[in-house]
Amino acid sequence: RKEVEQDPGPFNVPEGATVAFNCTYSNSASQSFFWYRQDCRKEPKLLMSVYSSGNEDGRFTAQLNRASQYISLLIRDSKLSDSATYLCVAGRTGRRALTFGSGTRLQVQP
Amino acid sequence: EAEVAQSPRYKITEKSQAVAFWCDPISGHATLYWYRQILGQGPELLVQFQDESVVDDSQLPKDRFSAERLKGVDSTLKIQPAELGDSAMYLCASSFPGTQETQYFGPGTRLLVL
Secondary structure (H helix, E strand, O other): OOOEEEOOOOEEEEOOOOEEEEEEEOOOOOOEEEEEEEOOOOOEEEEEEEOOOOEEEOOEEEEEEOOOOEEEEEEOOOOHHHOEEEEEEEEOOOOOOOEEOOOEEEEEEO | OOOOEEEOOEEEEOOOOOEEEEEEOOOOOOEEEEEEEOOOOOOEEEEEEEOOEEEEOOOOOOOOEEEEOOOOOOEEEEEOOOOHHHOEEEEEEEEOOOOOOOOEEOOOEEEEEO
16 A cells, blocks of 8 residues: 555546545644645746645645545635645655655646 | 756756766755656655765666765756666656655656657
8 A cells, every 4th residue: 555645547527627635644743834836847846835734825725634534625616727736745754754745736727 | 936947947958878867955955865656656765864874775777777866965866778568757856864765856857759
C-alpha cells in the first residue's frame, strides 16, 4: 500500500464547475501536508499547505482530517488554467523528505 | 525570484553509459533533495543533503547511483551504468533550514535510456 494515495482521475469538468480531490495517508507520524500542482512536463510547485483548521486561498480550499488521515482540495469556479496534476503530499518533521501521492489529473474543458 | 537550477534539461543515453546531473539550489538553502519521478507517478526521494552531509539515502540504488554536495552548495547525481528502467525525470529541490517541508523544485532533467 502506498503511503499517500490519490485517485488518479482524470477529472474532466466544465469551466466554472466545482471539483474536489481526496487523498489518504497511512503514516500516522505525518505532521505536515501540502498540495502541489504539476503541469505537464514541468516541476511540481507548491499550491498550498493544509491545516487542521482548514485553509482557503482564493478559489482553493484545503482540509485535513487527522482522525481519518484524510486530506481534500476543493476548487471552485474552475478555470481552463487549472488543468494540471494535483499532488497530495505528506511530510514528517526531521530528516525524512516529502512523500508524494501519484497525483490526480484535472482537465477543465471549455 | 530565486530559482533552483538544473542541467542538462534533457539527456539521452544508451544503457551501460554513465550520466551526471547537476543542481544549484536557491542561495541560502541548506537542504537539498534529489527526487526521481517516473511517468504517471509522484516524485520519490533518492537522497537528501543537509549542507554537505547526506542525511537520507535509504532509497538510493547505491550499486549504480551516487550523489555528492562537496561544498554544501551545488550537487551532482551520477548514474553508472545507466539501465533502461532509469528513464525518468530527475528533480532537484531545496529548502531553508528548519522548514524542510517547504521545498522548491528545479525544472528537472528528463533522462531517456535507450
